[in-house]
Amino acid sequence: GMPVEQNPPALSLYEGADSGLRCNFSTTMKSVQWFQQNHRGRLITLFYLAQGTKENGRLKSTFNSKERYSTLHIKDAQLEDSGTYFCAAEGNNNNRIFFGDGTQLVVKP
Amino acid sequence: EAAVTQSPRNKVTVTGGNVTLSCRQTNSHNYMYWYRQDTGHGLRLIHYSYGAGNLQIGDVPDGYKATRTTQEDFFLLLELASPSQTSLYFCASRGANERLFFGHGTKLSVL
Numbered sequence: 644g645m646p647v648e649q650n651p652p653a654l655s656l657y658e659g660a661d662s663g664l665r666c667n668f669s670t671t672m673k674s675v676q677w678f679q680q681n682h683r684g685r686l687i688t689l690f691y692l693a694q695g696t697k698e699n700g701r702l703k704s705t706f707n708s709k710e711r712y713s714t715l716h717i718k719d720a721q722l723e724d725s726g727t728y729f730c731a732a733e734g735n736n737n738n739r740i741f742f743g744d745g746t747q748l749v750v751k752p
Numbered sequence: 753e754a755a756v757t758q759s760p761r762n763k764v765t766v767t768g769g770n771v772t773l774s775c776r777q778t779n780s781h782n783y784m785y786w787y788r789q790d791t792g793h794g795l796r797l798i799h800y801s802y803g804a805g806n807l808q809i810g811d812v813p814d815g816y817k818a819t820r821t822t823q824e825d826f827f828l829l830l831e832l833a834s835p836s837q838t839s840l841y842f843c844a845s846r847g848a849n850e851r852l853f854f855g856h857g858t859k860l861s862v863l
Contacts, residue, residue, distance in 0.1 A: 649794075676851050684840060684857050691851035729794060731852065738783055738802070739810075740844075740852060744794040 646670065647732055649743025656720045656750050664746045666730035668711040672741075673733040675706045675713040680727040680745070689715070689728075720750045755779065758843050758855035766863050771830040773858050775843030781853075783846050784826040786810075786818060788839040789857075795842065801826055833862045 648667045656662055666675065677689040690697050692706040692713070701721075706713040713730055727745045734741060756777045765771050777784065782803050787795040797810030799818035807818055815837060817829040826845075830837055843855045 674849070674851075678854075684859075686842065686854040686857075688851060688853075693849070731795075739797065739800070740785065742787075742795040 646734070646741040647730060647743040649730055649746060651746055652744065653747045654749070656717075656748065658720060658722060658750060658752055660720050661716070661718045662720065663717070664715045664728055664730075664748075666713045666732065666743050668713075668732055668741075671708055671711065671735055673708070673735050675704075675730055675732045676740075677704055677713070677715050678729045678731065679724075680729065682726065686729075717748075720748075722750050722752065724748060725750045756843055756845050756853050756855040758841075758858050760858060761856065762859045764861045764863065765833050767834060769830075769833045769862070771833050771860065773828040773830075773841055773843075773860070775826045775828070775845075775855060776824050777826075777843075777845040777853070778824060779845055779847070779853065780823065781845040781847045781850075782823075783848075784820065785844045785852070786816075786826065786828045787842045787844065788812065788837075789842060790839050798828065830860075833860075835862045838862045 674693045676691045678686045690704040696705045701718040703716045729745045730743045759774045785800040786798040796812045800808045801820040841858045844852045846852045
């Protein structure tokens, strides 16, 4: 199967809502990075984790290498959170980075 | 913030045309990557490199060549462009055990 499975493919939230995105990995990964792609196509790094949990404002991400998953949690969603979110994981053996297919998030007023 | 510069930002060519996309990073990173992004597919790896003179094949290499001339410069070559290569192309770099840094992307249209 695909090295990285990202869910959900699309998500619609109202302002103020909380939600989560998840990436499952087919094998053990070394690290994970989460990106937001804005309306101009720019890829903005949200988090880079080799293990554990990080928080930044309304965003929180967890990476569990042993259980082969990572999550991105958005709290109190705002209109500017709309965009496409990607996770990207580094394989253990070959320095390749594997991308999920993305989650298209729409935040509605 | 580490810098990755792609050029051109936009390119239009015709079927059979010869295109070179350029990527330069000034971060002293060893690893550089070329991805293409199409609707419904996320980012797909074309070629990548561990350092000057090194080239590794990615997941969608057909129709593409690449060359890493220096530590800083990684080029993607389309010698006979086809409409299926119309896409958004991203270059990225990183150091060992570090995160990816992306360029702004190059929008390529093959007519």
